[in-house]
Amino acid sequence: MAIRHLRTAFASQYQPGQPARLQAGEAFAEPGGDYESLHKQMKRLFNSKPGKKYGRFSDEIGECPFSSWLKDYLEDKQSFGSMTDRLFGQWQELLNGCQEEFQGHLMIVHEALADSEVVYLLILESDSALRFDGNQTLDATDVLSLSRLNLAVRIELDDWRSDNSAENYLTLVHGRGTGEPGELFIRLAGFTNQVDVEKETVTFLDAVEAFAKSSEPEKAGEVRSKAYEFCKEQHALGEPVEIEALSGYLDESEPQRFKEFASKTTELPESGVLHPDHRKVKKLVRIAGSGGGMSVSFSSDLVNQAVYYDRDQDALTITRLPKALREQLQRYLETREE
Known part of the structure; x- marks a missing residue:
């Protein structure tokens, strides 16, 4: 993994209706080290997220100009710094009209892989942590969360720039509970859903x-x-x-x-x-269901081997019980008998 360019900006909107604040960091070329480690962890979270959406850039360039700016950067018509200045400026403008509180770091990463190139847009969240300051006084501080990722998009640059222009070169992580900021992030990325x-x-x-x-x-x-x-x-x-x-x-x-x-x-x-x-x-390998105070799950390979279903009686017979389950049942029955 090699990061070609990376840049972050911290944005906050604490008073809806008031201008959002944004503080942009330096535009790094091949930062390596800790930045590579951070991005590797974010990629791990990205890949593991369920329910991702797939699509392409919106054709409404006026409302979603990021794809145009990204294209100019990739064609060396503007620098990475100039492109991200525009991106961060639009993010701040979108947050100006946000009616919900928000704070987070927007990170953009241009990564060169062995056989392809990708760009990530990610919203990094923070966790609260305690520490002792120089006077040994307990103090609260914020640290980057390495376990949460609720807003992110990945752009497959080779697919996007290919002659036949594949339809689903964007992958979106849009977690529940992200509210209006989540919708604004989708607008920032210019994502439009194409896959059911x-x-x-x-x-x-x-x-x-x-x-x-x-x-x-x-x-x-x-x-x-x-x-x-x-x-x-x-x-x-x-x-x-x-x-x-x-x-x-x-x-x-x-x-x-x-x-x-x-x-x-x-x-x-x-x-x-x-x-x-x-x-x-x-579902291909497990049969599961719950309701009425009962939850059952087992490998489909066990049907008619250790699990038998009687359709006429609507009854399930289970043999070869797991040891832990058998011990729980025995303890429960013994307690009831006492």
């Missing part, structure tokens, strides 16, 4: 389930498990699921078999890429 994650999750599940059922019975469970593992690994990397890559992963001897099957049985996007919600994809 819910629909693509259903497409992914339908394709894998149909393929599993078409396989030999003893291999159906393996197909579901491998599909889930592949999806989980892609999520950890912060990447979508490429159907061709998944096809090769499911069957190395016939790497095109799943892709051809899925193309005939489901409506795949022309890009051959899906953005399934990995939390819902877990």
Whole structure:
């Protein structure tokens, strides 16, 4: 990982209706060291966030000029410092009209990877911490949070600048509870949603389930498990699921078999890429449900092996109980008997 350029600005809006304050830092070229470590941690949080959205830059350049400024910077028509001056100025202007309190560090990072380039916009939050000052008096201070990331966007520069201009080169983290500042951040980035994650999750599940059922019975469970593992690994990397890559992963001897099957049985996007919600994809390998004071979850492989469902009686029989559960039941019954 190598950061080409990085810059931060602290913005605050403590009195809605009053001008927001913004203090910009120095524009760094290849800062290395602690900045690399901080960015690495933020990337880890970014990749692990569930419910990310995928899209592209808005065509409304007048309202969302960031893409135009970024393009000029990448084409050496303006410096990184000039581009971020404009970006920070717009962020302050947006916060001027914000009716909710806000404070946070806006960080922009231009990163060069081994085979691609990306730009991140991130809002870094703070945690309160206690320390003893020079007079050994307890004092409260703010430190950067290394465990929270609720607003961030990643721009895949190669996809954006490609001739065919891929439709989903932006990945957005938009956490719950970010309120109006969260909506303003989306405007700042110029993000517009193009992917129906819910629909693509259903497409992914339908394709894998149909393929599993078409396989030999003893291999159906393996197909579901491998599909889930592949999806989980892609999520950890912060990447979508490429159907061709998944096809090769499911069957190395016939790497095109799943892709051809899925193309005939489901409506795949022309890009051959899906953005399934990995939390819902877990249905491939686990059966779970809760309600009426009960919560049950078990591996789908255990059906008709250690877990048996009687449809007529609507009853579930579980054998080979987990040790911890068995011990809890025994202690509970013993207590009741006493």
